[in-house]
Amino acid sequence: xxxLIVQRLLLLIPLLLGLSILLFGWVRALPxxxxxxMLGERYxxxxxxxxEAQMGLDQPLPVQYGKYLLQxxxxxxxxxxxxxxxxxxxxxxxFPATIELTLVALIFAIGIGIPLGYVAARRSGSIVDxxxxxxxxxxxxxxxxxxxxxxxxxxxxxxxxxPTTGRQDVTMIATHPTNFYVLDxxxxxxxxxxxxxxxxxxxxxxxxxxxxxxxxxxxxxxxxSEVQNADYVRTARAKGIKPARLRNEHILKNAMLPVVxxxxxxxGLLLSGAVLTETVFAFSGIGSFLADSVFAAxxxxxxxxxxxxxxxxxxxNLIVDVSYGLIDPRLRRQQ
Amino acid sequence: MSAxxxxxxxxxxxxxxxxxxHGDGPAGQDHGGEGVWARAWRTLRKNPxxxxxxxxxxxxxxxxxxxPLLAPYGGTELPGRxxxxxxxxxxxxxxYPLGLDRYGGDVLSKLIWxxxxxxxxxxxxTLFGLTGGLLLGLLAGWFGKWVDFAIMRLVDLMLSVPSLxxxxxxxxxAGQSSMAVIIAIGVxxxxxxxxxxxxxxxxxxxxxxxxxxxxxxxxxxxxxMSHVLPNSVGPVIVQATLSLATAVIEAAxxxxxxxxxxxxxxxxxxxxxxxxxxxxxxxxRLAILPGICIAVTALGFTLVGESLREALDPRNxxxx
Numbered sequence: 001x002x003x004l005i006v007q008r009l010l011l012l013i014p015l016l017l018g019l020s021i022l023l024f025g026w027v028r029a030l031p032x033x034x035x036x037x038m039l040g041e042r043y044x045x046x047x048x049x050x051x052e053a054q055m056g057l058d059q060p061l062p063v064q065y066g067k068y069l070l071q072x073x074x075x076x077x078x079x080x081x082x083x084x085x086x087x088x089x090x091x092x093x094x095f096p097a098t099i100e101l102t103l104v105a106l107i108f109a110i111g112i113g114i115p116l117g118y119v120a121a122r123r124s125g126s127i128v129d130x131x132x133x134x135x136x137x138x139x140x141x142x143x144x145x146x147x148x149x150x151x152x153x154x155x156x157x158x159x160x161x162x163p164t165t166g167r168q169d170v171t172m173i174a175t176h177p178t179n180f181y182v183l184d185x186x187x188x189x190x191x192x193x194x195x196x197x198x199x200x201x202x203x204x205x206x207x208x209x210x211x212x213x214x215x216x217x218x219x220x221x222x223x224x225s226e227v228q229n230a231d232y233v234r235t236a237r238a239k240g241i242k243p244a245r246l247r248n249e250h251i252l253k254n255a256m257l258p259v260v261x262x263x264x265x266x267x268g269l270l271l272s273g274a275v276l277t278e279t280v281f282a283f284s285g286i287g288s289f290l291a292d293s294v295f296a297a298x299x300x301x302x303x304x305x306x307x308x309x310x311x312x313x314x315x316x317n318l319i320v321d322v323s324y325g326l327i328d329p330r331l332r333r334q335q
Numbered sequence: 336m337s338a339x340x341x342x343x344x345x346x347x348x349x350x351x352x353x354x355x356x357h358g359d360g361p362a363g364q365d366h367g368g369e370g371v372w373a374r375a376w377r378t379l380r381k382n383p384x385x386x387x388x389x390x391x392x393x394x395x396x397x398x399x400x401x402x403p404l405l406a407p408y409g410g411t412e413l414p415g416r417x418x419x420x421x422x423x424x425x426x427x428x429x430x431y432p433l434g435l436d437r438y439g440g441d442v443l444s445k446l447i448w449x450x451x452x453x454x455x456x457x458x459x460x461t462l463f464g465l466t467g468g469l470l471l472g473l474l475a476g477w478f479g480k481w482v483d484f485a486i487m488r489l490v491d492l493m494l495s496v497p498s499l500x501x502x503x504x505x506x507x508x509a510g511q512s513s514m515a516v517i518i519a520i521g522v523x524x525x526x527x528x529x530x531x532x533x534x535x536x537x538x539x540x541x542x543x544x545x546x547x548x549x550x551x552x553x554x555x556x557x558x559x560m561s562h563v564l565p566n567s568v569g570p571v572i573v574q575a576t577l578s579l580a581t582a583v584i585e586a587a588x589x590x591x592x593x594x595x596x597x598x599x600x601x602x603x604x605x606x607x608x609x610x611x612x613x614x615x616x617x618x619x620r621l622a623i624l625p626g627i628c629i630a631v632t633a634l635g636f637t638l639v640g641e642s643l644r645e646a647l648d649p650r651n652x653x654x655x
Contacts, residue, residue: 018492029508141633143584145591146608146626149615157616272499276588280612291592294503306504310495 001325008318012311019310020072023303024065030299077304082296087304091286096179097167098285100197101278102270104205109212110263116213117220117259118252121228132217139214144273148207148280155203165282168197200283208277212266219262223255230254257328264320268313371569375646382646388638395632399454402447410448410602413439424618436607436621437614438600446628448602453632456517456586457579463521465575468528475529476536476567477559487533490526498523502585506594513603516589520582531574535567542566569647576640580633587629604629 035048035057052058059067071078077087120132156164163169167181176184182201185194227233228251236250274287282288286305293301379385398405408414418425418435427434433442471490475483493501502519509515539545540563548558587605589595595606604625611621 014488015492015495018488019495022492026504026508137634137637138630141580141584141637142630143587143626143633145588146622146629149608149612149622149626153615153619153622268497272497275499275503276591279592290500290503294507295593297507299507302504302507306496306500309497309500313497314495 001322004325005318005322008321012314012318015314016307016311019307020069021065023307024068027299027303028061072307077307078300080293080301081298082293082301087300088308090289090301091305091308093179094284094286094289097181097283098271098274098278098287100180100182100201101204101208101274101283101285102267104201105209105212105270105273106263106266108205108209109216109266113213113216114220114259117217117222118224118247120217121221121224124225129221132221136214136218139211139217142210143276144207144211145276145280147210148204148277151203151207152280162203163196163200167200167283168193169200204277204281204283207280208270208273211269211273212263215262215266216259219259220255223258224251227251227255253327257324260320260323260327264317267316271309271313371647375643378646379642382642384638385642385646388635388640388642391631391635392639395450395635396454398447399450402451406444406447408441408444410445410451411598411600412441412444413600414441424614424621433624434618434620436600437610440600440602442607442621442624445602445607446604446624449604449607449625449628450632452513452601452603453583453586453629456513456520457582457636460517460520460582460586461524461575461578463517464524464578465528465571467521467525469532469571471525471529472532472536473559473564475533476540476563477555483533486529490529493523493526494530499585499588502589503592503594506589511594513595516586516595519589519594520585523585524578524582527578528571528574532567532571535570536563539563539566570644573640573644573647576636576643580636580640583629583632583636 035043035051057064075088077091079085080087080090083090116128116132116135120126120129123129152164155161175188175190177187178184181197182194185191185197233246233250236246241250271287274285275291276287277283278285278288279291286309290302290305292298293305379389402410414431418439424437425431425435431441431443433446436442436445471486475486496504502523505519505522506515509518536559545558545562548562549555553562583604586595587608590603590605591609593609595601595603600610607625608622608629611618611625614621
């Protein structure tokens with residue numbers, strides 16, 4: 001198990017090297033190059049030359065790349081043009097918000113998706129089965145940001161059940177030791193702050209979680225349909241096993257492997273969707289900051305965030321791969 | 336790197352689709368000498384889901400093609416410019432069946448012209464992704480060895496960045512225009528098609544009929560071109576249909592993020608949604624109508640793609 005983890009971590013190195021080369025080239029491919037992108041309307045040849053010399057852009061490309069790589073290794077991802085603060089700091093400040101949002105979305109997707117897919121497979125042709133099909137179609141055809149709009153309009157603007165924007169009520173005075181607002185409220189005992197932060201997560205979480213919900217429901221339905229007709233399930237049933245045990249230990253346990261893979265793959269989708277969802281709900285996570293930096297042509301942020309998000313994505317997939325061994329003993333022996 | 340495998344449709348595991356060297360192969364055995372495509376067509380015609388999807392797609396394409404005849408006003412016209420005030424956006428009337436937007440554009444006309452914009456982005460970007468992916472997949476599948484290795488690592492790299500971020504980065508290089516959106520969505524699809532085609536060609540390479548063709552003395556080129564490739568395209572065609580749905584959605588997302596360029600009043604569904612954000616409380620129809628158009632179009636392509644996959648899947652073939 002440990003060997004597998006180390007192996008997978010080592011495989012990350014070439015991936016990150018490749019990505020750094022692509023991102024290095026990306027900045028140089030920006031219209032007018034990095035200096036133009038940085039100066040924008042303030043562009044004059046003198047100012048450009050000064051910045052080029054200052055940033056070492058007048059040196060040969062391999063030297064520039066070497067320096068860039070050296071900075072990356074030291075955790076220096078450059079400075080945001082919008083805020084003037086280091087990119088890494090901006091990322092770490094906002095990442096907890098996105099983690100919270102993604103977790104709520106995943107809980108929503110898994111909590112509804114697996115039972116829905118299970119019942120749909122067990123009662124094939126029933127109303128639940130048909131509704132599962134409809135849900136999975138909605139999930140793949142309705143754009144995330146449109147869904148976010150509709151939820152915001154119905155439940156925040158019209159009904160007023162949930163707040164429309166932000167992570168916490170602006171009038172709320174709360175301390176934030178970890179930047180996970182819900183957790184902060186629980187840690188400091190500020191229950192109303194925790195509750196308020198949670199309420200702010202509901203609508204964005206549902207909007208973001210709908211696509212994964214559709215995919216998880218669909219995968220579960222397919223996996224359970226296949227497993228429930230297996231010989232060992234028939235044997236177990238013939239032996240007179242209790243239905244609950246049949247479900248938990250025989251069917252679900254064996255059907256979960258493809259579902260877990262699918263859940264791992266959703267993380268990329270969730271990070272993409274977070275950009276849109278956070279923008280609609282003015283939720284200050286990495287997604288909305290990235291969207292702002294696209295508008296502001298803040299290329300160091302775009303460059304750094306893409307790399308950091310790719311690292312997060314790769315690590316999550318590593319965790320998923322390792323967790324196979326925990327679910328399936330056959331794979332544990334092979335590893 | 337298995338971690339980055341996308342849940343690609345069909346998948347490399349999909350078995351031979353068009354197994355006929357000359358006449359019939361394994362696929363043709365259970366139903367005379369009928370080809371796989373003829374069989375798929377026969378299945379599709381009987382599938383209500385495929386028919387619904389097909390009708391949606393047909394209506395969408397017709398509206399897009401005949402937009403100049405159907406739309407009461409031009410795509411850039413603002414006929415109601417003088418009737419719109421910041422506090423008052425006129426709703427549906429006899430003159431404007433779906434009302435006006437904040438710029439004074441006729442919503443119905445803009446939706447119709449928007450269909451044309453979506454169709455264009457969808458088709459062009461999918462063609463771009465398909466061509467790029469086919470080229471890479473073909474190179475990898477044909478040469479194998481280090482060419483295959485290099486191409487697949489590039490594909491891994493592209494897949495290691497969440498798709499929307501990749502699209503945004505590419506659109507940033509390509510400048511803000513509808514062409515940039517097309518290129519961005521196309522490039523994002525390249526690795527998906529490349530991996531799909533390579534996997535499906537690899538699966539074909541091990542088949543007996545390929546061995547037989549080589550044994551008959553056919554050159555590698557003709558084995559690849561006339562046997563391996565034609566038998567590998569099924570999953571690719573399914574993916575292309577589903578890609579049209581994704582492209583419509585992603586194009587809207589990129590315009591929503593402000594990467595489409597042009598006037599904010601452009602007749603484009605994603606752009607209409609962005610503009611509607613500010614009037615969500617006053618005129619929700621401005622957001623709901625383009626949103627429904629995007630969703631229904633994506634639904635049409637998805638239904639067609641899914642039914643096509645089902646029809647082409649040899650496991651679903653019933654003996655009769």
